[in-house]
Amino acid sequence: MLQLPKVIGHRGAAAYAPENTLESFREAKRRGATWVETDVKLTADGVPILMHDESLKRTTGLDRLVAQTPRAELPAIVPTFEEAIACWAGLGLGCNVEIKPCPGREEETAVAAVETIRRCWPASLPIPLLSSFKDPSLAAAHRAAPELPRALLIDAHGDTWEARARAVAAVGINTNGKRLTAPWAVDIKQAGFLLSVYTIDDPAVARTLVAMGADCVITDAPDVVLAALS
Known part of the structure; x- marks a missing residue:
């Protein structure tokens, strides 16, 4: 059974340093996290890198689309997924790997992420959790690596959440903590899923969500939430 920590650093510690670097x-x-969360996308030449947006502009200043930019032309601050895994190995950090495909690359991105994990993931780290908002990405990950646990990302409650999660053999639900209701939290837990909430930086809100049943809080400020939950 996957064991998640109480707190995961969102895109590293995004309140204090450039995200996904x-x-x-x-x-x-340094701020006490034992796991981090990150986003994996593919470059124009199919290299898995860490990037949330479809465009590089917000985080690097380069006004180009990730899907149209080869790895060799990326700013140096953008790491490849392989480089990030080596970093986590050195730091002893587990990871929630969000498959964040550019449009039309849902399956391709999942397969590339899984192949990189199989080739590079060290035995010293806990098995990673794969998550995605995209059902085809999770389905492709399940086919390619059924042994890797998966979580369905959902922004808000809907009638199909459990059927979607079952269809990709997910073990967890990762959802927007600001929209999570107590009844839905009960439903998620009673259905046997791990429950993670994002992106919560307020200590009081973090405590409330854990009291509602959240197993894990994903936060830009891991030190603040860790102190609140200690």
């Missing part, structure tokens, strides 16, 4: 992961470690 090696420095952000080092900062998360």
